[in-house]
Amino acid sequence: MAVFQRFQRLQTVQLAARWLKPQTCNKAVHKTVTETADRRGHDAAPTRRPFSRVTTEDIGFFSELLPGRTVTDPDVLEACNVDWLKSVKGSSEVLLRPQTTEEVSRILRYCNERNLAISPQGGNTGLVGGSVPVFDEIILSTALMNKILAFDGLSGILTCQAGCVLENLSQYVEERDFVMPLDLGAKGSCHIGGNVSTNAGGLRLLRYGSLRGTVLGLKVVLADGRILDCLAKLRKDNTGYDMKQLFIGSEGTLGVITAVSILCPRKPKSVNVALLGCSSFQNLLETFQICRGMLGEILSAFEFLDASCMSLVEKHLKLINPITESPFYIVIETAGSNSAHDEEKLHSFLEKVMASSLVADGTVATDDAKIKALWSIRERITEALRHDGYTYKYDISLPLEKIYDLVTDMRAHLGNRARNIVGYGHVGDGNLHLNVTSPAKDAALLAAIEPYVYEWTQKWRGSVSAEHGLGLKKRNYIYYSKSPEAVRLMKDFKTMLDPKGILNPYKTLPDDGC
Amino acid sequence: MAVFQRFQRLQTVQLAARWLKPQTCNKAVHKTVTETADRRGHDAAPTRRPFSRVTTEDIGFFSELLPGRTVTDPDVLEACNVDWLKSVKGSSEVLLRPQTTEEVSRILRYCNERNLAISPQGGNTGLVGGSVPVFDEIILSTALMNKILAFDGLSGILTCQAGCVLENLSQYVEERDFVMPLDLGAKGSCHIGGNVSTNAGGLRLLRYGSLRGTVLGLKVVLADGRILDCLAKLRKDNTGYDMKQLFIGSEGTLGVITAVSILCPRKPKSVNVALLGCSSFQNLLETFQICRGMLGEILSAFEFLDASCMSLVEKHLKLINPITESPFYIVIETAGSNSAHDEEKLHSFLEKVMASSLVADGTVATDDAKIKALWSIRERITEALRHDGYTYKYDISLPLEKIYDLVTDMRAHLGNRARNIVGYGHVGDGNLHLNVTSPAKDAALLAAIEPYVYEWTQKWRGSVSAEHGLGLKKRNYIYYSKSPEAVRLMKDFKTMLDPKGILNPYKTLPDDGC
Known part of the structure; x- marks a missing residue:
């Protein structure tokens, strides 16, 4: 068990702060972000479509429907108009905060009749400018639709409103011996409705x-206010076509999700996390296969994550790399029902990859605090990049x-034009997050x-x-993959479900139509 | 380890014959099945819609497009017109056997222009009359589209034509250390395209x-012949809406699936199967929770499965129940990466449920032949029912x-009007197969x-x-669930994708429209 001891060097790992909550819908001021509508050049805004402008009569209607929940305060709106990355900014003058599907239905029916555009918004943690208006679209927030509707402890099926924050749901089901089937860095802010959308x-x-x-299952309000109860x-x-699939991943352009039912797996009794260092990506892939x-x-x-990612979290967030520096790092998590079995499997695996020199160094965490510390290295890369x-x-x-x-090629291609070019992501899913940083926005880059x-x-x-x-x-790069x-x-x-195009316009679909 | 010994009584289990292949598209004669079109009363046929009738010019076109694969032999057609259960029968006079997506595309474009209806057919193992024509629809068989296109041994992604038989795919990927993510009794005949549809x-x-x-991923030919390559x-x-989802489960009414890519999990290194007996359904549910x-x-x-199912497989198929008679039986399968760990988990579980008297008797199988024998009790119930x-x-x-x-209530409700009322199914999925048998078709029943x-x-x-x-x-019961x-x-x-309604008419959608 020499390997086992070698992997117990966890005292050097510091417990990370929680993912910083995105400042959405508070009074933070984002005056420095250029309005999307004013953009020129490569990332120029689309042309505003001929939607109606919000009138005082409209505000009157909304205020009557949602008393105290129809927001026109410019400071609050300022924050909701800007995305988490502070990369896009709309100029909406109304934020609506419905509490029920019926309210959403009445809002959409009204907007559809009046030809008013809507930008649905969950936790506003999206990374592609999908969750804020481009122009003056009305912001429809799910924040107050945050009730858990039912949980079946036998089947693990959770039913809740769309505005429930993922982390709150996680906590709720974990207390009942289940886990949410998804987990992401933004869990402290993102809404389950946004996750599904x-x-x-x-x-x-x-x-x-x-x-x-x-x-x-989903409950969805269509553009004309019809409620689709699935x-x-x-x-x-x-029994027939699975209509709900169309609303999963359509980014609020086909309907507004107001409630979700989701299957939760049993909470694992034993969780282990290992951080390993590899000298090459080929070794990392071989480690994956053996794993x-x-x-x-x-x-x-x-x-x-690659060495550049590790440098960034060390530099900007003061996290500490608990193992020897390596070109590549792997975060492995196991979750099982028997801790003795899980540890035995993990140690056999580690022995094998260390013996074959696929892995150069590593550390294992089994208690909650240390597990969080190791995970934070991976989870907080986005935040480090922002710094x-x-x-x-x-x-x-x-x-x-x-x-x-792709990362290697991009480095060769860009040379020293970028500040940093880093790669990290989900090996198991074939998913790379390639990020390129520069001191400021740089059209040539x-x-x-x-x-x-x-x-x-x-x-x-x-x-x-x-x-x-x-x-x-x-949106306009869709043809590279579709x-x-x-x-x-x-x-x-889109035309069939939202003929006037009022739902999240300028998003998802390319500009050459719709 | 008293329990362990108790569960080794497998010598009594006989190896079952393979699932009997449905006699599709061979020269078997099904003259005894009443044509669906002639049905009256409760299960009366819908009215034939005004599609064109197949002419000699049409046969000429198809014969030129698919030489030797345009079948008009009445004996072959007879078999393809009847479903596996011999419960419905169409009167198609043409069977087309394309080999490529392009051929399917040309067929559909032609049929759409000519207003000819199509009944897509895979392995013809469906249980709801979806895979055979109702009237004279042209049968479009995927049987010759049976090529494996690619397999990625790193990711486990298999790409193949729609007509590949599930069992052949299983064998192919198992030789490469993976398994298909689905398995069903009809695997020896059903096509992957039909599975997905x-x-x-x-x-x-x-x-x-x-x-x-x-x-x-899917490749699909739409009603007008357009090829949708996803x-x-x-x-x-x-990147945009997940179009392929619409074709999963729409039973060939929106498009014809011609190729599939599917994610295969790693083949488990250790498989165990246990057959357990429970004295009540409540005990069975508690066993599930503990399990x-x-x-x-x-x-x-x-x-x-319930005791009635066990009696039927014993009576009609001469399978032997290796454990003490019980009101309910459970088939549990474990599949894992470490046989010692798996057996330990299984035995701890068995000890617990035996000690608490939730389970009255049981047996465990670990080798292939015995595993198949235990599985056959569960898998061959459909076949026993047919007898x-x-x-x-x-x-x-x-x-x-x-x-x-529902089974208990149905027994009380029907009294002695039925021959047998049995229940079996997938507890883990909340899915009951309720079957009622009678000596012959019985309108009153x-x-x-x-x-x-x-x-x-x-x-x-x-x-x-x-x-x-x-x-x-x-089709007409859809409103009970949707x-x-x-x-x-x-x-x-349906109207958008197939405006003339030529694809698998009279299926899936209720008669009150489309």
């Missing part, structure tokens, strides 16, 4: 699969063996990155948005 | 989730604690069962088709 992936997808399998609480239902074979059913995450400067973010799916080649990065991805038949969605920022036929069909669906 | 559930859903999560081989892709806690991540199936007489089949999802109440069974299901917000789909037989709003939207999708 964007088909959020995150850290547990490897183990529990995507929301397309775990979401069992809030089934059944694991199986093959899947030896850890099998208890493997719940296999994440990676590093203006960040160009790419969220790419590729065939597994190709995922790091952007022109060097795009469309190069998208062409590269297309060449390997990857996805230009693995889990972040398209939102405003990526056929014209598929996009045409998307537009047909 | 019907969103097949089966025996592994508890562990690997539904096809909505594991199917990564054959991504990526675990994650959030999920103690077997956790290695639990891959938790199936049940028992005319079978009324119901495939119901309910809240878990309610699933057997049917009238006593329906709509009683559907009203009962609706009362508990269940699904009237958990995994079998709606097909022809259940809201009028959802059905209206289904019709909108």
Whole structure:
């Protein structure tokens, strides 16, 4: 058990602060962010479509429907108009905070009749400019739709309103011996409705699969106010087309999700996290293969970061790397029902990868605080990047063996034009987060990155948005991953469900239509 | 380890014959089945819609497009016109056997222009009359589209044509150390395209989730011949609406699936199967709860059958029940990466449920032949029922604690009007297969069962088709599980994608439209 001792060096790991809550809908001022509408050049805003402008009569209607929950205070609106990355900014003058599906229905029916555009907003933690208005769209917040409606302790099926914060749901089901099937860095702020609308992936997808399998039911309000009740609480239902799938991942452009039922797995009795160092990406991939074979059913995450990511979290967040410096780091999590079995599997695996020199160094955590500390290195990379400067973010799916080649190629391609070029992500899902930072917004740098990065991805038949969605920022790159036929069909669906195009306009669909 | 010995009594279990292959598309004669079009009364056929009739010019076109694969031989057609249960029969005069997506595209474009209706057919193993024509629809078989296109041994992603037989795919990936994420009794005949079109559930859903999560990509031909290529081989892709979901489970009414990419899990290194006897359904449910806690991540199936099912497989198939007679039987499967750990978990669990008298008797199998023998008791119930007489089949999802109440209530409700009333199914998924047999078709019996069974299901917000789909037989019961709003939207999708309604008419959608 020499390896076992070697992996017990956890005293050096510091407990990380929680993910910093995005400052959404508070009185923080974001005057420095240029309004999206005023943008020129490569990321110019689309043209405002001929929606009606909000009148005092409209405000009167909303105030009567939602007394005290129709917000026109410019300070509050300022915060809700800006995304978490402070990269886009709308100019909405009304924020609506409904509490029920019926209220959402009345709002949408009214807006559809009046031809008023709507920007649905959950926790506003999206990374592609999908959760804030582009112009003066009315912001429809799910924040007050935050009730848990039911939980079945036998089946693990949770039913709740769309505005429940993911972390609150996690806590609720964990107290009942279950876990949420998804987990992501933004859990302290993001809403389950937003997670479903964007088909959020995150850290547990490897183990529990995507929301397309775990979401069992939805209640959705359509553009004209019709309520579509597909809030089934059944694991199986093959009675006709699965309508709810259309609303998963359509980013609020086809309907507003107001309630969700979701299947929660049993809470594991034993969790272990290991941080390992690898000398090459090839070694990392071989480690992954061995890991899947030896850890099998208890493997719940296999994440990676490169040395540049580690430097950034050390530099900007003062986190400490508890192991020897390496070109690549792996975060492995196991979750199982028997701690002795899990530890034995993990140690056999570690012995094997250390003996074969695939892994150069590593450390294991089994208690909660140390587990959080190790996870924070991986989870807080986004935050560290924000401190590093203006960040160009790419969220790419590729065939597994190709995922790091894109980072290497991008470094060669950009040379010293960027401040940092880093790669991290979900190895198990073939999902790379490529990030490029620069001291400030840099049109020349952007022109060097795009469309190069998208062409590269297309060449390997990857996805230009693995889990972040398209939102405003990526909408026009859809053709790099989708056929014209598929996009045409998307537009047909949009036209059918939202003929006036009032729901989250300028998002997801490319500008060449809709 | 007294329990351990007690569970080694496997010498009494006989190896079962393979699932009998349905006699599809061979020269078997099914003259005894009444044509669906001639049906009267409760299960009367819908009215034939004004599609064109196939002419000699049409046959000429098809023969040129598919030389030697345009079949008009009445004997072959006879078999393809009848479903596996011999419960419905069409009168198609043409069977087309394309080999490529392009051929399917040309067929559909032609049929759409000519207003000719199409009945897509895979392995013809469906149970709701969805896979055979109702009138003279052209049968479009996927049988010759049976090529494996690619397999990625790193990610486990398999890409193949729609007509590949599930068992062949299983064998192919198992040789490469993976398994298919679905398994069902009809695996020797059913096609993967048919599985996806019907969103097949089966025996592994508890562990690997539904096809909505594991199917990564599809190639689909739309009604007008357009090819929709969504054959991504990526675990994650959030670039726009997930169009492929609409074709999963829509039973060939929105498009014809021609290729599939699917994520295969690693092949487990250790598999154990246990057959247990319980004295009550309440004990069975408590056993399930304990099982999920103690077997956790290695639990891959938790199936049940009642004493009547056991009697039927004993009587009609001469299978032998290796344990003491009980009112209820459970088939538990574990699949894991470490046989010592798995056996330890299983034995701890068995000790606990035996000690607490939740389980009265049981036996465990670890080698392949004995595992197959135990599984065959569960898998061959459908076949035994077919020997028992005319079978009324119901495939119901309910809240878990309610699933057997429906069987008990049905027995009280029907009294001695039925020959047998049996219940079995997937406890882990809340899915009951309720079957009622009688010496022959019996209109009075049917009238006593329906709509009683559907009203009962609706009362508990269940699904009237958990995994079998709606097909022809259940189409008009959709409102027991779906809201009028959802059905209206289904019709909108149908109209948009197949305005002439040529694809699998009279199926899935209720008669009150489309």
